[in-house]
Amino acid sequence: MPPTSARPARKVRNTASPREQEGAILQAARQEFEENGIRRTGVDDVAKRAGVSRSTLYRRFPNKEALLLGVAERIYLDGMVVLEEATVGHGPQEAVVEAFLAGAELVNEDPLIRRMMVDERDALKGITNSVTGLFIEIVTGRIMQTLRGAGAQMPDEDLHAVTEILVRLVISFLDTPSIDESRSEPESVRDFAQRYLAPMVW
Secondary structure (H helix, E strand, O other): OOOOOOOOOOOOOOOOOHHHHHHHHHHHHHHHHHHHOOOOOOHHHHHHHHOOOHHHHHHHOOOHHHHHHHHHHHHHHHHHHHHHHHHOOOOHHHHHHHHHHHHHHHHHHOHHHHHHHHHOHHHHOOOHHHHHHHHHHHHHHHHHHHHHHOOOOOOHHHHHHHHHHHHHHHHHHHHOOOOOHHHHOHHHHHHHHHHHHHHHOO
16 A cells, blocks of 8 residues: 655645635744744745745745734734633723733643744744734734723723733733743732732723
8 A cells, every 4th residue: 555645735726816825825824833933934835835836925925024923913813802702791800810811821822822922032033023013002902992891991091001011011921931830820820910910900
């Protein structure tokens, strides 16, 4: 019996629209980054997995930085759906706690989020500011809306400032995690958020 050959990369039809091709490229990039790491992934690897030509990929994403930013934006938007669902039915302070806990779990469970924010942060030195800036912009705006929907009464200016502080605190904790691993346990994360973060919102 002949050996089973590896499954070929998925091909995008020649009739695929630019939107479909872009989606296939971003999906392929995410898989490559997850499986092989950000540093070791090449743009050509992504094109091959996506089933598109190098010229097609480069027209939409001229370099790996652009690819990573595209993937990061999708991940952050998907993550926001998770955070928003976690806050349903809670008041503003409880929403802060639940969102913070859900965010911590996302970082621990999503391999690419962890690579970007923790494991391969050094590999992103040239583009860290772009990725982090995108994260802050997307997450601050969406969490602010979520907290307002949960009943926060603070003026918009104050709510935006507090929300951005909370987001930056999350980034800081990810960037330099505690040497005490017990602090990453869900109950410890919840206790921290209840004690120190929730009182910031009213």
